[in-house]
Amino acid sequence: MKKVLFILSLLISVSPAQADMLQLKDSLFDNFGLDLAGFIEGRGGVRTQNDDYSDDVSLAEARLQLDLAKDFGWGVFKAKGDLLADGVVDQVTGRMRELHLLFSPLDNMDMKIGRQILTWGTGDLLFINDFFAKDWQAFFIGRDDEYLKAPSNAIKGSVFFELINIDLVYIPVFEGSTHISGERLSYWNGALGRTAGEDYIFDLEERHSTSRDSEYAVRLARNISSMELALYGYNGFWQTPEGMIVPDLKLRYPRLQAYGASLRNPLLGGIGNIETGYYHSSQSDSGRDPLTRNSEYRLLLGFEREIASNFTAGCQYYLEWMMDYDKYEKTLAPGSPAKDEYRSVVTLRLTKLLMNQNLTLSLFTYYSPTDKDCYIRPKVQYKLTDQWRLEGGGNIFIGSDAHTFFGQFEDNTNVYAGVRWSF
Template identity: 50%
Template structure:
């Protein structure tokens, strides 16, 4: 019912797009827009995107993505605030449904020179990793990323209030989410996955249904970042109090759950040898893990990343990172297992992002690559984008998964390797 309501609201908004903006400039005749608002800045696009798996997957459809999408992006302002709405509606060939999603719907105000307020649905991010997230506990949508949607959709929206305070000593960001916003994680609806309980692959006939915390102002989240610049280096400390963003455990009956999670971390980023270097770490305190001896709750972890980004030539940029997950209380974890493949105590991942612009920056070639020497698996995302005109963009790419074992993070998706094409017309 909620999905149908959201879709209906978005369709109604799109139908009004062509009446609201012209009415503001109609010299007062038939005007429907209040005088104290500025003009409505209207953007958007219509996009057709299709993709297919390159190998047979009995747990999923042959098509990986098949949709026609319309996005509307509206912005206006008053003397005291700014207002933004961005929403999508699309016909989805995988779910065989009409879908809708409000990505942004916020009001922003600066009541004083040291205070910013932003309230509503918004896309939030912080931290230093390049497509690796440690202290950024805002929701992600890896499902959209892995099937070949635009990288914009990797970061899912939060329903939150953000307060930013600026002082000479340091700056502080506080984000309060009154109802838990989980990641849009792999459920089997679009991508098949490894079901450890059944020791086999599962997909659209075995969709994960989790018991998600959903009580307003009780199952809430708080995130904080304190940061300042010192000699062209940005230093930051972070805190998060909430829940695992993807199911981090299960009940005795097998229902996936989101245990409580607290995260504390720090980062530094700045100029190093002609490029930008970054170092970040985070302690994941799994508050319900009971010292690591509970096989139904994920253990606490340490996470680390060190990275370096540099322009290699004109319009050629590369980013290299080394990322580590360390499972804490590992001895207790091993003892608690019964026939389930054990995770490594340390998971190592090397990432490489390369982007090349050609033909007066109308042609973009990019590659995102992840290789785990500990899991012995790989994920590659090559992509080509060409601006035919200022309004028309053609795109093609792939999501390639390679793994030695079925249960590793990228290896479990090997049957989901896919190629896709898209055409977008910006309005």
């Protein structure tokens, strides 16, 4: 905690030297053609109730992000990294978010090689065909939305034809999403049959082999007039550890193959989208392995439109349909709470911009009628100047059961605030 305060005070004492920073930017650009940008940020958050397994402080950190780019003419090199002083785990860490080269070997082809953020699909904070790494922990504790997307070490090739565009992503070594492990956030531990936190963090089965643990993702996209159509394929792993190895009680990322499609089009003065996917969980033994998540079918319907000036509303319906449910029920350990065959979630997003769009009030709500739980994300953001931004928000979890997806995080309900200086 002291480290964070020290670093934050150091950063703040540096930051008023705005003119110096802008001068540095200019001189880097003039002398080396380097384009520099970034921000300095302080963020803190607390739980609004006691959690038996985690600290009251949910977030206490200072962060410096530097974003460097150089255009060589034939390609663009980019390096973006964060230096984070994290008071909750009392660590200072550096992490690259992007480190890649982007170039076009052919007129109709782009290659992006290296560490990068990858996103595709049509969902709003719901993902069906986007199997790229996420950081749910960052999302739930109130870091900036940027951090929901975790970087991947990948090669992305895109080819553009008259009829169709093809994106291919190869991730040599699977890394997976940052899941809720018990560190920082308490969760439902099925093996113990209770909520757990720092007191019980499972070991993870390692996936380090370049030959066996690679991921492949493909997207075929085509626009017909205003309609965007896409087909998706994926061969890799569940992004969160959806399986367990029994004798040593290690969590495992089971193998996964998926196929999907999406469509996005203007609809009733707004934008409508539909996305679907089939997840083939090949290690679940057609549902006979109770310790591996079954195959499932997923569906998403969404609609967003401006309902008044500077006021946008969006809603989504999302369904997970478990395959081989009868086998799941039969093999479920006695006494364990059973999941439903159908899990549905509806979301509502409201965004209001005020004061020349400098003040943003937003609310994103997930509600599951089947799990009877919900997750509410209110947020207020104010741009004091082009450089200074203030932000406050909450992550509110409500559930009637301790084992449902959002309900398990009830005691992690938190509020946070942050200040950022961008340059």
